[in-house]
Amino acid sequence: MSDEALPGHVRIRLDLSYDGTDFHGWAKQAGGKRTVQGEIEDALRTVTRSKETYELTVAGRTDAGVHARGQVAHVDLPAELWAEHREKLLKRLAGRLSKDVRIWRLTEAPEGFNARFSAIWRRYAYRVTDNPGGVDPLLRGHVLWHDWPLDVDAMNEAARALLGEHDFAAYCKKREGATTIRTLQDLSLVRGADGVITATVRADAFCHNMVRSLIGALLFVGDGHRGPEWPGKVLAAGVRDSAVHVVRPHGLTLEEVGYPADELLAARNKEARNKRSLPSAGCC
Numbered sequence: 526m527s528d529e530a531l532p533g534h535v536r537i538r539l540d541l542s543y544d545g546t547d548f549h550g551w552a553k554q555a556g557g558k559r560t561v562q563g564e565i566e567d568a569l570r571t572v573t574r575s576k577e578t579y580e581l582t583v584a585g586r587t588d589a590g591v592h593a594r595g596q597v598a599h600v601d602l603p604a605e606l607w608a609e610h611r612e613k614l615l616k617r618l619a620g621r622l623s624k625d626v627r628i629w630r631l632t633e634a635p636e637g638f639n640a641r642f643s644a645i646w647r648r649y650a651y652r653v654t655d656n657p658g659g660v661d662p663l664l665r666g667h668v669l670w671h672d673w674p675l676d677v678d679a680m681n682e683a684a685r686a687l688l689g690e691h692d693f694a695a696y697c698k699k700r701e702g703a704t705t706i707r708t709l710q711d712l713s714l715v716r717g718a719d720g721v722i723t724a725t726v727r728a729d730a731f732c733h734n735m736v737r738s739l740i741g742a743l744l745f746v747g748d749g750h751r752g753p754e755w756p757g758k759v760l761a762a763g764v765r766d767s768a769v770h771v772v773r774p775h776g777l778t779l780e781e782v783g784y785p786a787d788e789l790l791a792a793r794n795k796e797a798r799n800k801r802s803l804p805s806a807g808c809c
Contacts, residue, residue, distance in 0.1 A: 528639045528794045534601040536634040539581070541565070542594045543626040546666050546775065551586045551596075561587075564626055565618075569600070572617040573610050584640045584782040585647050585731065590774030592667065595648075595781040599640040637790035642797040646710060646783040648727040651740045651776050655748075656720050668721055669776035673748035677716050680724075680747040684712040686757030687739065692803060695759045695766060696739055697732035705732050706801040712739065730797075734771050741770035 530536040549558040553566075566578050584597040610617070615631050622628070637643070653669040654660055660670045687709055694705040711727040724743070726736050742756040745768060759766045785793050 528637050528642070528791065530601040533604055535604050535607045536638060537600050537602055537607065538630070538632050538634040538638065538640065539565075539598045539600065539628055540630040540632075541596050541598065541626065541628045543592065543596070544666070545587060545590050545592045547625060548589065550589045550591070551583055561593075561626055564623065565598075565628070568618055568621040572614065572621050573602075573606055575606065582640050584644045585779060587777075587779055588734075588774055591777045591779070592775075593779040596779055597640050597644070597782045597784075599634055599638065635787040635790065637787075637794065638784075639790075639794055640782075642794040643784050643790050644730075644782050644797075645785050645793060646727050646729055647731060647779065648711075648725065648781045648783070649731075649736050650778050650780050651724040651726065651736060651772070652721055652778075653724070653740070653744070653772075653776055654721045661719075664721070666775055667778065669773055671744055671748065675722060675744065675747035676749070677714050677722060677747065679749075679753050680714050680743045683743055683746040683753040683756045684714065686754070687712055687760055690803070691760055692763060693732060693735055693760065694763050696735050696742070696769065698734045700733060703732065704800050704802075706803060707732060707735070714743070736777060737771045737774065738769050740776075741772045744772065745769075 543561050547559065548561050551561045553560050553563045562581050562583065566581060570578050579600050579602055581598045581600050587593055611631070615628060618628050652667060653671050653675070655671050655673060655675045657672070660668045690706065690708040692706050697705045699705065708729045710729070711725055714722055714724045716722045724740055726739065739756075742759060745751045746753055746755060751768070759769060784790070
């Protein structure tokens with residue numbers, strides 16, 4: 526996965542959003558399942574009348590049912606094709622794409638930009654309500670209903686113990702050869718005037734199921750099943766706890782992806798590719 530476009534190509538940054546309800550996640554899959562990546566690549570090939578499929582690289586792959594408001598991707602297009610279509614490409618894609626996915630901007634990326642490896646943080650929001658009557662029907666595809674009263678202060682107390690750089694193996698679905706060390710920069714919850722609780726979760730990167738597992742643990746604290754110290758103890762134990770539930774995906778939205786200044790892109794790409802380890806506590 527190069528940090529520069531191939532010779533004769535131009536790297537294009539895409540800023541996009543989608544409602545994940547009817548998608549089987551971001552990444553293309555065998556068997557013809559509908560995915561965000563597949564939908565956009567098909568539309569791009571059609572509107573540019575290309576025989577070749579130009580593959581997208583994304584900042585963060587989202588699972589089936591997860592939404593995105595501020596997703597970022599890049600694609601390398603032949604310079605001639607970009608020159609021919611650049612003025613009308615955005616509007617043509619809008620006419621071709623389904624209404625549950627929108628591309629808002631197409632811009633030439635700065636030198637060294639990589640949508641995945643250049644990112645310095647991703648910010649998600651998870652929305653949940655404990656209203657005894659359930660979820661507002663107009664929000665049902667984006668808000669989880671939790672049928673126990675939730676103590677937001679207790680959840681925030683528990684969240685503070687999870688901040689910083691840790692091995693989040695207890696909150697991730699393990700993938701062979703992949704590290705589970707992450708830096709959790711923000712984990713905080715606010716109840717809105719409408720009663721909907723929004724959890725903001727920001728980290729340099731996330732491992733599989735990490736956000737939904739963290740929220741599952743905090744909900745167990747919020748409804749009184751566990752004390753505020755419990756999520757921190759699970760983290761320290763370093764193994765999956767059967768009491769930590771991976772909450773349903775529809776409450777989760779990727780809100781924003783952060784990138785450094787252009788002159789720092791190359792250094793960030795190199796850093797992001799390094800497999801991390803936590804500092805050793807020493808032998809004695």
